[in-house]
Amino acid sequence: MLNYVLRRIGYGIFVVLGVLLLLFILFFAVTTPEDVARKALGERVPVAVIEQWKVNHGYDKPLLPGPGAWRDNMLVEHYRRMLTFDFGRSDADDVPISERIKSGIGPSLALTLPLFILSLVVALPLSLLVAFFRETYIDRTGVVLAVLAMSVSILLYIIGAQYIIGRVLHWFPISGFDADPRVILRFLALPILVGLCAGIGGDLRFYRTVFLEESNTDYVRTARAKGCGEARIMSRHVFRNSLIPLLTRVVLAIPFLFMGSLLLESFFGIPGLGAITVDAIQGNDFSVLRTMVYIGSLLFVGGQILTDLSYGLVDPRVRLE
Amino acid sequence: MKSLAKRFSKRALFLFVLLVLACTNNPYPDADSDKKILYRSYVEAPRTLDPAVAYTTNAHAITGEVYDTLLEYHYLKRPYELIPALAAALPEVMTLNDGWTSYRFEMRKGLLYQNDPCFELDGPGHLTREVVMEDVAFELMRLADPEVNSPIVEPMSNIQGFQDFSARLMARREADPAFSEQPLPLQYAEVGPIEGAKVEGRYTLTLRVSTEYPQILYWFAMPFTAPVPWEAVEYYDGDEGRPSFSDHPVGAGPYVLSEYDKQSRFVLEANPNWYGVLHPEWKAPAATYPSEGAPGDFEAGRLDPEMVGQPLPFIERIEFSREKESIPLFNKFLQGYYDAAGVIKESFDKVIHEGGLSDSMEESGISLEKSVQPSIFYIGFNMDDATVGSEGGERSRKLRQAMSLVVDTDEYTRLFSNGRGVSAQSPLPPGLFGYDPEYVNPYRLIDLERARELLAEAGYPDGIDPETGRPLELTFDTQDTSAQGRLRFEFFTRAWRQLGINVKIEATNYNQFQEKVRNGAYQLFMWGWIADYPDPENFLFLLSSEMSRSVSDGPNTANFQNPEYDELYLEMKGLPNGPRRQEVIGEMLGILEEERPWIELTHSEAYSLFHKWLKNVKTMGMSTPMTKYRDLDHGLRAQKREAWNRPVLWPIYVGSALVVALVIPGIFTFMRERQ
Numbered sequence: 001m002l003n004y005v006l007r008r009i010g011y012g013i014f015v016v017l018g019v020l021l022l023l024f025i026l027f028f029a030v031t032t033p034e035d036v037a038r039k040a041l042g043e044r045v046p047v048a049v050i051e052q053w054k055v056n057h058g059y060d061k062p063l064l065p066g067p068g069a070w071r072d073n074m075l076v077e078h079y080r081r082m083l084t085f086d087f088g089r090s091d092a093d094d095v096p097i098s099e100r101i102k103s104g105i106g107p108s109l110a111l112t113l114p115l116f117i118l119s120l121v122v123a124l125p126l127s128l129l130v131a132f133f134r135e136t137y138i139d140r141t142g143v144v145l146a147v148l149a150m151s152v153s154i155l156l157y158i159i160g161a162q163y164i165i166g167r168v169l170h171w172f173p174i175s176g177f178d179a180d181p182r183v184i185l186r187f188l189a190l191p192i193l194v195g196l197c198a199g200i201g202g203d204l205r206f207y208r209t210v211f212l213e214e215s216n217t218d219y220v221r222t223a224r225a226k227g228c229g230e231a232r233i234m235s236r237h238v239f240r241n242s243l244i245p246l247l248t249r250v251v252l253a254i255p256f257l258f259m260g261s262l263l264l265e266s267f268f269g270i271p272g273l274g275a276i277t278v279d280a281i282q283g284n285d286f287s288v289l290r291t292m293v294y295i296g297s298l299l300f301v302g303g304q305i306l307t308d309l310s311y312g313l314v315d316p317r318v319r320l321e
Numbered sequence: 322m323k324s325l326a327k328r329f330s331k332r333a334l335f336l337f338v339l340l341v342l343a344c345t346n347n348p349y350p351d352a353d354s355d356k357k358i359l360y361r362s363y364v365e366a367p368r369t370l371d372p373a374v375a376y377t378t379n380a381h382a383i384t385g386e387v388y389d390t391l392l393e394y395h396y397l398k399r400p401y402e403l404i405p406a407l408a409a410a411l412p413e414v415m416t417l418n419d420g421w422t423s424y425r426f427e428m429r430k431g432l433l434y435q436n437d438p439c440f441e442l443d444g445p446g447h448l449t450r451e452v453v454m455e456d457v458a459f460e461l462m463r464l465a466d467p468e469v470n471s472p473i474v475e476p477m478s479n480i481q482g483f484q485d486f487s488a489r490l491m492a493r494r495e496a497d498p499a500f501s502e503q504p505l506p507l508q509y510a511e512v513g514p515i516e517g518a519k520v521e522g523r524y525t526l527t528l529r530v531s532t533e534y535p536q537i538l539y540w541f542a543m544p545f546t547a548p549v550p551w552e553a554v555e556y557y558d559g560d561e562g563r564p565s566f567s568d569h570p571v572g573a574g575p576y577v578l579s580e581y582d583k584q585s586r587f588v589l590e591a592n593p594n595w596y597g598v599l600h601p602e603w604k605a606p607a608a609t610y611p612s613e614g615a616p617g618d619f620e621a622g623r624l625d626p627e628m629v630g631q632p633l634p635f636i637e638r639i640e641f642s643r644e645k646e647s648i649p650l651f652n653k654f655l656q657g658y659y660d661a662a663g664v665i666k667e668s669f670d671k672v673i674h675e676g677g678l679s680d681s682m683e684e685s686g687i688s689l690e691k692s693v694q695p696s697i698f699y700i701g702f703n704m705d706d707a708t709v710g711s712e713g714g715e716r717s718r719k720l721r722q723a724m725s726l727v728v729d730t731d732e733y734t735r736l737f738s739n740g741r742g743v744s745a746q747s748p749l750p751p752g753l754f755g756y757d758p759e760y761v762n763p764y765r766l767i768d769l770e771r772a773r774e775l776l777a778e779a780g781y782p783d784g785i786d787p788e789t790g791r792p793l794e795l796t797f798d799t800q801d802t803s804a805q806g807r808l809r810f811e812f813f814t815r816a817w818r819q820l821g822i823n824v825k826i827e828a829t830n831y832n833q834f835q836e837k838v839r840n841g842a843y844q845l846f847m848w849g850w851i852a853d854y855p856d857p858e859n860f861l862f863l864l865s866s867e868m869s870r871s872v873s874d875g876p877n878t879a880n881f882q883n884p885e886y887d888e889l890y891l892e893m894k895g896l897p898n899g900p901r902r903q904e905v906i907g908e909m910l911g912i913l914e915e916e917r918p919w920i921e922l923t924h925s926e927a928y929s930l931f932h933k934w935l936k937n938v939k940t941m942g943m944s945t946p947m948t949k950y951r952d953l954d955h956g957l958r959a960q961k962r963e964a965w966n967r968p969v970l971w972p973i974y975v976g977s978a979l980v981v982a983l984v985i986p987g988i989f990t991f992m993r994e995r996q
Contacts, residue, residue: 040368041470048491049470093368093583094565103584129987138987159648166346167652169969173348174656175649176642177585186345269643271584279584283365 001312008308012301017079019297023290024078031286033059033074039284040091057287058088082294092285100276100288101295107177108260108272111188115195116257120250123200127207132234134212142204149201157194158267165190175269191268195261206249210242217241243314251307255299259292344968348642348658354959357637359935359948360659362644366583369567372544373463373471381544385946386589386639387435388547388572391426391457392538393607394855396950397614397623397939400754401855403542406607407432407452407573407596412528412538421481421517421529424538428454428524429605433594435577439556449594452573454526456548461518462509463554464545467491473545476853479534482516489513506551533895539854542945547572575608575634575949587641589948591634597949601632608633610937610950623937634949635937655685657962660935660953664928669739673928676740686933686961692940693743693751693926695852697860699919700728700813701879705871706844709795711882719779720793721917725764726772727816730922737809742923747910748860750924752942754898755857755906762914765921769819776820784821792823798843799826800834810847838878841871847922848878852943857906858894864918865890881918934958 036059037050054060058077062069065076081088087097130142166174172190214220215238223233260274269275273292280288311318349360367380372388375381391408394401405411412424432452434440440447461480464471465487471477478484489512494501500508514520517529530537540546550571559565570578575595580588592598597608612629644650647665654662664672672682678689702721704710709717734742746762749755776784786793795817797810806828814824824845829837837843852859862868866882868875889909896902913919931938934954941947 048467052468093366094559094567095583096559100584103582133987133990136990138990162649162652166649167656169972170346170656170966171344171968173346173658174652175644175646176348178348178350180350183350187348267646267649269585269645269649271582271643275584275645279365 005305005309008305012305015301016294016297020079020082020294023293024075027286027290028063028074028078033057036091036284036286056089056094057091082291087291088287090285091287092280092283097288097291101273101291104260104271104273104276105258106179106272107270108265108274109257110179110184111191111195111264111270111272112257112260114188115192115199115261116253118192118196119199119203122196123203123207124246126200127204127211128234128239130204131208131211131215131238132230134215143208146201146204146208149197150205151201152198154194154198154263157198158263161190161194161197162267165193175267177268177270187268187270191261191264191270195264207242207246210245211238214238214242240314244311247310247314248307251310252303254306255303256296258299259296344970346656346966346968347962348653349640354962355955357635357953357955359636359639359951359953361639361641361661362650362659363587363641364643364645366587366643370570370578371469371567372547372549372570372572373460373469374567375544376472382641382946383578383587383589384544384547384570384572385574386576386948387570387574387578388544388549389574389595389607390542390544390547391428392542394542394941394943394945395611396947397611397618399615399752401752403538404606406542406605407548408541416532417529420532422532422535424528424530426454426457426526426528426541428452428457428526429596429603430524431600432573432596433599434550434573435571435592435594437553437571439550439552439571442552442556450550450552451523452548453523454520454548455523456550457526457546458514458518458520459506459509459551460546460549461515462486463505463549465490465515466505466509471545473540473853476534476537476540479531479537480515480517481529481531482518486512486515504551504555506555533891535895535897536854536856536858539856542854547574576639585643589639589641591637595634597633604630608949618939621939623939625936628937628952635952636948639948654930654932656966657932657958660958661929661931661938664739664930666739672930673739682930688931688933688938690929690931690938690940691926692929692942693924695750695753695855695942696849696925697745697748697750698742698847698849698922698925699745699748700845700847700922701919702845702917703841703843703878703880704882704918705841705880708793709844710880716779718916719775720781721920722764722915723772723775723779723820724817724822725917725920726766726768726775727819728813728920728922729767729816730765733809733812734923736812737805738923738925741926741928743926745921745924747913747921748863748919749857749906749910750852750860753852753855753857753860755903757907760910762921764914764917772820776822781822784823792821795822795824795844796827797824797845797847798834798837799828799847802828838870841880846878849925850876855943861890861893861906861909864913879918881916883912883916886912932958932961934961 033054034050037053041049041053051060059074061077062073063075065071065073080086085098087101089096090100126142130139133139162174165171172186174190177187178184211234215234220233220237223237224230228237258273259277260270260272262274262278264270265272265274266278276288277292279285280292361382363379363382365379367375367377367383369375370380370384370387372384375384389407391406392403392411393406395404403411407428409427409429412426415423415425417423434449434452436448440450443450461477461483463469464473464477465483467487467490474487490508493508493512500511503511519527521527528537553569553571554566557563557566557569557571563569568581573595575592575597576589577592578587579590580586595608596603596605601608610628610631610633612624614624618624644653648667650659651662651665651668653659672679673689674680678687682689702709705712707713709720711717713720730744734740734744743751744765746760746765751758773783776782780787781793784792797814799806799810801809807826810826810828814826817824838846850860850863863876864879864881864886865877866884866887867873868877869880869882870876870878871880872882886909889905889912893902893905893909896905927940929940934957936952936954937950
């Protein structure tokens with residue numbers, strides 16, 4: 001087990017190092033520090049100011065290792081900074097990136113964590129229900145509604161919900177965020193509802209398929225033959241044995257909760273990491289953007305390892321060697 | 322099992338109650354409804370709040386409130402008029418014999434900065450200190466400091482010794498790296514002051530400025546030249562958890578930035594140290610509601626006798642919330658959660674009807690304020706180009722005149738800006754000295770026949786280039802690669818196609834476009850200019866030879882060079898507003914009319930919507946925030962919000978009934994299955 005984990009971490013390190021190399025090529029070789037400086041400071045800035053800006057941001061060194069610069073170059077500096085989590089300052093406004101990440105994690109989790117839990121709480125029982133009533137009108141209605149929900153763009157859910165629930169019915173604010181626990185719920189209700197509606201169709205179809213596949217296996221037939229009740233079969237046998245595919249989907253999603261939601265945060269004015277990423281894309285803030293991509297790759301690798309470990313926990317047949 | 326179901330249903334009930342309790346669309350704390358808070362929005366946080374650098378409208382919305390200036394514009398009078406703010410009076414002006422003019426400013430005594438921890442640098446327990454003229458001189462030195470990178474170095478170079486100070490500072494820094502490590506005030510003191518900015522005592526500053534640039538005074542009504550305490554620049558260095566100075570303004574203005582979260586919210590609170598609050602008995606012109614205004618102000622309720630002479634500010638707090646999308650912002654305005662908004666294009670037809678407000682908007686008590694921006698948008702010809710430029714002499718002039726005669730600006734404005742904009746006849750927008758509402762540029766009329774004649778006279782009959790025997794080909798260079806941009810440019814190319822001229826659109830990215838401009842490899846382009854200050858000089862300089870892009874990398878991208886125009890420009894620049902200046906401007910516009918380096922398009926027009934509880938609203942045109950003059954009736958606002966936003970709950974009951982209707986047959990099916 002330990003060997004397996006170490007081996008997976010080793011593979012993960014290679015993946016992350018590769019991602020860092022790609023980021024270096026994209027953000028330093030394709031787009032030069034000169035371009036980045038001009039984007040941040042303006043086109044008609046004196047050369048001396050550009051040079052000073054490059055020094056302040058550590059962009060004044062040779063690009064690649066070479067004579068006299070084997071250690072002090074931008075490639076080595078890029079790896080050193082990222083691997084030691086010293087992300088430096090934003091290209092756009094000089095704010096320390098780590099501070100920005102710290103301030104964004106809270107609002108992101110405030111949105112994604114309840115949304116994630118609520119999606120599971122709603123989608124899993126509903127999927128079990130439609131699987132239980134397979135081939136009945138409940139199953140068919142469920143599947144049609146799920147396909148319908150999947151077919152609609154999340155943007156339509158957002159605009160529709162803001163208009164109908166926020167503007168016409170006056171239930172919740174159309175957008176905004178306040179971390180005060182007394183009022184936070186009114187700001188999160190609408191984005192959570194939208195996230196739930198936009199995601200439930202796909203979840204329901206996936207979980208239903210998994211449960212149906214499992215309910216056609218021999219041991220379920222045997223259980224039925226022995227007179228075991230249908231509800232007990234679904235909850236005790238089918239659900240437990242469906243955990244492997246469920247975990248693949250669910251555990252992998254957990255690390256990404258920290259990254260927030262790009263669209264929901266952006267449209268509902270939630271100052272989380274998703275909104276920060278969108279701002280960095282729109283504002284050519286390359287230092288923030290490459291940090292977010294790097295963190296995304298770390299979370300992905302971490303999620304993969306967690307998923308593998310969870311297989312061993314739920315299925316005694318899986319040996320992590 | 323039963324107790325589990327009971328517990329679950331209890332929790333579900335609790336959640337439901339919680340959700341119903343949360344059922345309000347008010348995005349603000351209930352306790353704030355009885356406060357005079359102005360609610361505004363922003364899309365992007367400003368890159369910097371350093372007054373020496375910040376040059377955008379969104380930055381000035383903060384720096385203009387936090388940093389008070391020596392002078393400011395009269396809130397109501399038009400044309401714009403300067404009045405003293407931190408200065409005790411307008412400066413004494415004295416023309417010297419050697420090409421310099423002296424401006425002597427006197428500052429009011431007893432002015433204080435806002436309370437801030439940075440003043441601990443003066444001694445333990447210090448929270449504020451007096452504002453003195455040394456602080457204005459310090460800010461002028463910051464403007465000259467190349468490392469600060471101020472965008473207004475060029476106009477400020479008219480101060481004697483400004484450039485020299487900059488050169489001395491840089492030379493000293495390059496010669497001695499240890500010098501650069503010292504605090505800025507020490508560096509500036511060691512290098513010595515700007516020769517033409519002399520401080521006498523604590524409250525007097527005498528500037529020596531080139532006589533050719535009397536417009537310098539306008540810069541003293543902008544945050545660039547506001548007094549800045551050296552302590553703030555020193556203290557807020559971005560280290561040890563302190564923000565950088567560019568994120569933490571410290572000024573002597575009517576408001577203080579008390580909260581600054583770039584991602585979601587800024588808050589400005591009334592500054593208890595502001596002189597208008599501490600000394601209402603001074604009745605200072607910039608701290609008291611004015612008693613005079615422009616025609617129409619009285620009728621619009623802006624000279625309400627109850628308001629006139631009252632000490633400012635009226636509004637105790639300004640809250641800016643981030644709204645990245647325009648639709649939610651507009652909907653929140655309609656719900657009463659923002660006090661003012663622009664007209665978004667998605668709702669334009671619903672809001673505006675035949676140039677005025679629609680009935681539904683008027684019924685809601687919303688008012689519309691239109692204001693023509695001191696701006697100009699134009700199509701420029703590169704006068705260095707062999708085909709369209711001055712090299713071609715009469716032939717090219719007639720080509721430019723012909724092309725000008727077919728661009729229908731009214732149609733352009735109607736199609737692309739919902740009619741918002743005034744067709745431009747010259748570079749000068751309405752509201753500026755020199756603008757003549759009666760003036761009609763004969764080459765800005767639509768006259769296809771005359772255009773064809775001119776084109777034939779230019780040697781391009783029916784647009785055919787005699788050298789190739791094919792339609793004359795020109796290029797229209799732009800950095801706008803969007804679909805909307807493409808449509809705009811096609812509007813122009815279609816107009817020129819009526820003459821038989823084939824204009825190709827060359828849309829490239831920003832850097833490539835800049836490269837083309839640097840190399841002079843362009844023929845036609847579209848550009849705009851928004852005034853820094855309300856003087857015709859700020860528009861007419863755009864076509865002076867010294868500002869030519871190819872000569873000095875200046876903003877004269879058309880590279881128009883005309884000695885007669887230049888001579889008149891220099892004369893106009895130094896003249897006070899009066900008949901002679903009007904006459905000179907008329908002659909300059911005559912040259913532009915004939916030469917046609919530009920096809921003038923529009924002066925943009927802003928439509929602003931306000932709820933009726935917001936009082937004393939008058940838009941400034943330039944990015945000069947004047948919230949201190951505004952007032953609001955928060956009682957009326959609370960009442961309207963309550964009436965407009967009552968939750969509609971019947972869908973919850975219908976939805977619950979539907980769920981029950983769906984579940985009960987399910988239970989029956991389940992029971993049947995079990996049997």
